Amino acid sequence: MLIPCPNCGPRAEEEFAFGGPVRELPPLDGTADAKAWHRALHGAGRAGGALPEVWYHHAGCECWVTLRRDLASHAFEKAPT
Numbered sequence: 383m384l385i386p387c388p389n390c391g392p393r394a395e396e397e398f399a400f401g402g403p404v405r406e407l408p409p410l411d412g413t414a415d416a417k418a419w420h421r422a423l424h425g426a427g428r429a430g431g432a433l434p435e436v437w438y439h440h441a442g443c444e445c446w447v448t449l450r451r452d453l454a455s456h457a458f459e460k461a462p463t
């Protein structure tokens with residue numbers, strides 16, 4: 383699998399470490415209930431389609447990058463230029 387690093391271009395998956403999906407967390411002021419936290423922490427990716435993920439390019443630019451990947455096909459959307 384080639385991963386389109388926005389800094390280095392397409393590179394082999396072995397050059398990266400997966401950091402997980404980007405999650406939108408509930409407010410940290412104590413107003414969110416347990417269901418909101420459960421959805422935020424465990425619900426990402428269940429609906430399918432492309433989701434934003436973070437990847438660390440340890441063998442290249444040594445940057446954390448956010449990329450969108452389709453969960454069914456594993457195809458990455460083109461990195462922003």
Ligand SMILES: [Zn+2]
Nearest residue numbers: 387390442443
């Ligand atoms: Zn890179």
